[in-house]
Amino acid sequence: MTDKASVDLHGAAQTMLTTLYLKALDADFDRPVLGDRYAREAIGRLEYDWSDLGITRRWAPLxxxxxxxxxxxxAQFLAAHPESTVVHMGCGLDSRVFRLDPGPGVQWYDLDYPAVIALREKIYPTRPRYHLVPASATDPAWLDRIPADRPVLVLAEGISMYLTEHDGVALLRRIVDRFPSGELQIDFYNWFGIRTQKTHTLVRRSGSTLYWAVNRPGDVLSQVPGLRLLCAVPFFDASTFHRASRAFRVARRLTRVVPPVRRSLQYHRYAFGPVMLHR
Ligand SMILES: C[S@@+](CC[C@H](N)C(=O)[O-])C[C@H]1O[C@@H](n2cnc3c(N)ncnc32)[C@H](O)[C@@H]1O
Known part of the structure; x- marks a missing residue:
């Protein structure tokens, strides 16, 4: 008998096992990029054969x-908005709420499919002002449960590519309509990332499909009125990239001459609502 939580996930929901596992491996590096000790502890609470993922530690920086x-x-958003709401869509088993440990003015909502949220409940403790939302992000009903009385940070890391463009755009429009002001922090694959999906171990092993390609912020801005671009960087130009392994730093040099590859993974940051000046 074991008191570990058993895992029975498929498709997009299963992909968060790979991201969790890579974070756990990174935590044991001499020079970790993220240093997520919660991920390391979490994998020890799950009954799962991690070799099934077919992924090794060298891919962790991805x-x-x-x-x-x-x-x-x-963290920048929370520093500027100590009274705010965070909605973390497609949270998987990511421990961001523990890593950032937001102050008493922040209500935090972690959203994912019900099977993923059920697993979260088994392996992470609860905490004050922390809420779990078992729902598909594309279901319009969950938004009504999130208070719209404060600035909101909507985080969507590793989820957009599993949505169709139609559903993804509709979701972003609903978010901008629902909240008076806030930020959207979201990542995308470009056409190259989507077209080469069968080469991604994570996609193949999980049986998931990637749909939505975004090549530049303009693709989003033109479809979601009210968004303003704050920042957009490809993986290779992220401010945290310098901590990646030497192999990735070499790849960075090589991809300079192949722009679609260089921009295959993009991190975007948008604002919406009135422009707030902080003094
Ligand atoms: C690649 S994992 C990323 C997990 C986490 N954000 C991280 O970085 O570790 C993708 C996550 O998005 C979730 N997801 C995909 N489509 C979703 C949807 N329509 N509604 C809610 N969650 C979704 C999956 O269940 C999974 O947890």
Missing amino acids: VTVRSAQYDLWA
Whole structure:
């Protein structure tokens, strides 16, 4: 008998096992990119044969550079908005709420499919002002449960590509309509990332399909009125990339001459609502 939580996930929901596992491996590096000790502890609470993922530690920066970049941007938002709401869509088993440990003025909502949220409940403790939302992000009903009385940070890391463009755009429009002001921090694959999806171990092993390609911020801005671009960087230019392994730093040099590859993974940051000047 074991008291570990068993895992039975398929398709897009299963992909968060790979991101969790790579974060756990990174935590044991001499020079971690993210240093997520919660991920390391979490994998020990799950009954799962991690070799089934077919992924090794050298790929960890693909995930940890991104999570570290969004931790940084989210921390900036929280510093500027100590009274705010965070909605973390497609949270998987990511431990951001523990890593950032937001103050008493922040209500935090972690949203994912019900099967993923059920697993979260088994392996992470609860905390004050922390809420779990078991729903598909594309279901319009969950938004009504999120109070719209404060600035909101909507985080969507590693989820957009699993949505169709139609559903993704509709979701972003609903978010901008629902909240008076806030930020949207979201990552995308470009056409190259989507077209080469069968070469991604994570996609193949999970049986998931990637749909929505975004090549530049203009693709989003032209379809979601009210958004303003704050920043957009490809994986290789993220401010957290310098912590990645030497192999990735070499790849960075090589991809300079192949722009679609260089821009295959993009991190975007948008604002909406009235422009707030902080003194
Ligand atoms: C690649 S994982 C990323 C997990 C986490 N954000 C991270 O970086 O570790 C993708 C996550 O998006 C979730 N997801 C995909 N489509 C979704 C949808 N329509 N509604 C809610 N969650 C979704 C999956 O269940 C999974 O947890």
